[in-house]
Amino acid sequence: MPSRPGSLGQLRAAVADGSVRRRSVKDEIRENLIERLRSGGPLFPGIIGYDDTVVPQIVNAVLSKHNFILLGLRGQAKSRILRALTTLLDDEVPVIPGCEIHDDPLAPLCAGCRQRVRDEGDAMEVGWLGRDARYVEKLATPDVTIADMIGDLDPIKAARSRLTLADELTMHYGLLPRANRGIFAINELPDLAGKIQVGLFNILQEGDVQIKGYPVRLPLDVMMVFSANPEDYTARGKIITPLKDRIGSEIRTHYPATRHEGMSITTQEAWTTRTGNLELQIPEFIREIVEEIAFQARTDARVDKRSGVSQRLPISLLENVVSNAERRALLADEPVVAPRVTDIYAALPAITGKFELEYEGELRGADAVAREIIRAAVGVVFTGVFTGVDY
Known part of the structure; x- marks a missing residue:
C-alpha cells in the first residue's frame, strides 16, 4: 500500500492520479454504503429486529444524502445506530494539522488555514484524521448555548492578536x-432552546450563522x-417547525x-x-419470562406509554436474576447456577426503575405493579409452554 x-503538494498529486479520493461527507457515506450493499456485508452489526423496518429507511435516507432524525422511545438503540454510521466513513481523511474544524487542505474554510496555505504552499504539512474522531455527539439540554453549538467571539484572542471582534480569526468554534x-x-x-434550533436550521439551509451580530459564512461539510x-417532536411539543421542515427523513424506531x-x-x-x-x-423459560415482563409492562395501563419501557429492563433483569442465583449457589455451595422463577422476584430493583407509572400505578406503588407484571408474564409463558395440556 x-x-x-x-505534504500539500503530494496530496494534490495523489488526488490528481486518483489514489486519494476527494468527496463530501454525504457522498463518502453514500458510496461506502453502496459498496457494502453490493458486498452483502452487515450494515449495522449488533442491531436486531430492524432489518425490515428501520434499516431500509436509514439506507434510503443515506442514499438520498439526507440529514435524518430517529424518533423513538428510550431503549430503542437510537444512539447505537447513529454511532454505527461511522463505519460508513473512510478510514482516514487528509486535514490541516492543528485546525479546530478539520479543514480540507485543498479547500480550507477558516481564515487561519487559508493564510497558512498561501504562506507555505505545497510544502505545507498534511495530517490524517481517523473515522472515530469524525463523529461528534451532543445530548441536547435547555441550557445549551449558541456558543456551545456553533461558536462565540473570543475577546482574549482578539486582544492578544490585536484584532477587532469582527475579524474571523477571533472566533472560538463550537x-x-x-x-x-x-x-x-x-x-x-x-x-434545545428555540434560538439554538434557529441557528441549526440556518446552518442546514444556508450554511451561515450570526455570532453576536457578526455574519460568518460557514459552508460546513457535515x-x-x-x-x-x-x-416532543411535534408542533405542540418543543420543536420549531422550520427546523423540522429542513430535516430530510424522519425515521421511527x-x-x-x-x-x-x-x-x-x-x-x-x-x-x-x-x-x-x-x-x-439459564433455562429457556426463564429467558422467556424475563423478556415477557418487558412486553407486559409496555401494554400495562398503569405504565406511562409516553415514557416507554426500555429494552434495558430485560437486560438488567436477566443480569440480576443470574446474580441472585449465583449468590444462592455460593451460599449453598452448589456447583451449578440455575436461575428460578423466585430469582425474578428477587430482582425487583432491576424492574422498578425502568418504567414511569401513571396515576393509578402510583397509587399501587412500583413494587406492587412490578410483582403483578411478573405474575402476568409467568402466566403467559406457562400457558405457551403447556398449550393443550388438560389439568
Whole structure:
C-alpha cells in the first residue's frame, strides 16, 4: 500500500492520479454504503429486529444524502445506530494539522488555514484524521448555548492578536464546526432552546450563522443526524417547525416485535458470563419470562406509554436474576447456577426503575405493579409452554 501524502503538494498529486479520493461527507457515506450493499456485508452489526423496518429507511435516507432524525422511545438503540454510521466513513481523511474544524487542505474554510496555505504552499504539512474522531455527539439540554453549538467571539484572542471582534480569526468554534467533515449527532433535539434550533436550521439551509451580530459564512461539510422522543417532536411539543421542515427523513424506531427478537437482544447485551468455577445454566423459560415482563409492562395501563419501557429492563433483569442465583449457589455451595422463577422476584430493583407509572400505578406503588407484571408474564409463558395440556 503506498504511503499517505505528507505534504500539500503530494496530496494534490495523489488526488490528481486518483489514489486519494476527494468527496463530501454525504457522498463518502453514500458510496461506502453502496459498496457494502453490493458486498452483502452487515450494515449495522449488533442491531436486531430492524432489518425490515428501520434499516431500509436509514439506507434510503443515506442514499438520498439526507440529514435524518430517529424518533423513538428510550431503549430503542437510537444512539447505537447513529454511532454505527461511522463505519460508513473512510478510514482516514487528509486535514490541516492543528485546525479546530478539520479543514480540507485543498479547500480550507477558516481564515487561519487559508493564510497558512498561501504562506507555505505545497510544502505545507498534511495530517490524517481517523473515522472515530469524525463523529461528534451532543445530548441536547435547555441550557445549551449558541456558543456551545456553533461558536462565540473570543475577546482574549482578539486582544492578544490585536484584532477587532469582527475579524474571523477571533472566533472560538463550537461543536458543530468542530464536526466539519464528519457526522454531528444531537440526541433529544427538541430539548434545545428555540434560538439554538434557529441557528441549526440556518446552518442546514444556508450554511451561515450570526455570532453576536457578526455574519460568518460557514459552508460546513457535515452530515447531521438527530434523535428525539415522538411526543416532543411535534408542533405542540418543543420543536420549531422550520427546523423540522429542513430535516430530510424522519425515521421511527420501535421495540422488538416478538419475544424471541427481544430475547436475542437481551442475550447479546446482558452480562451473564461470570467468573469463577460455577457452571451457569439459564433455562429457556426463564429467558422467556424475563423478556415477557418487558412486553407486559409496555401494554400495562398503569405504565406511562409516553415514557416507554426500555429494552434495558430485560437486560438488567436477566443480569440480576443470574446474580441472585449465583449468590444462592455460593451460599449453598452448589456447583451449578440455575436461575428460578423466585430469582425474578428477587430482582425487583432491576424492574422498578425502568418504567414511569401513571396515576393509578402510583397509587399501587412500583413494587406492587412490578410483582403483578411478573405474575402476568409467568402466566403467559406457562400457558405457551403447556398449550393443550388438560389439568
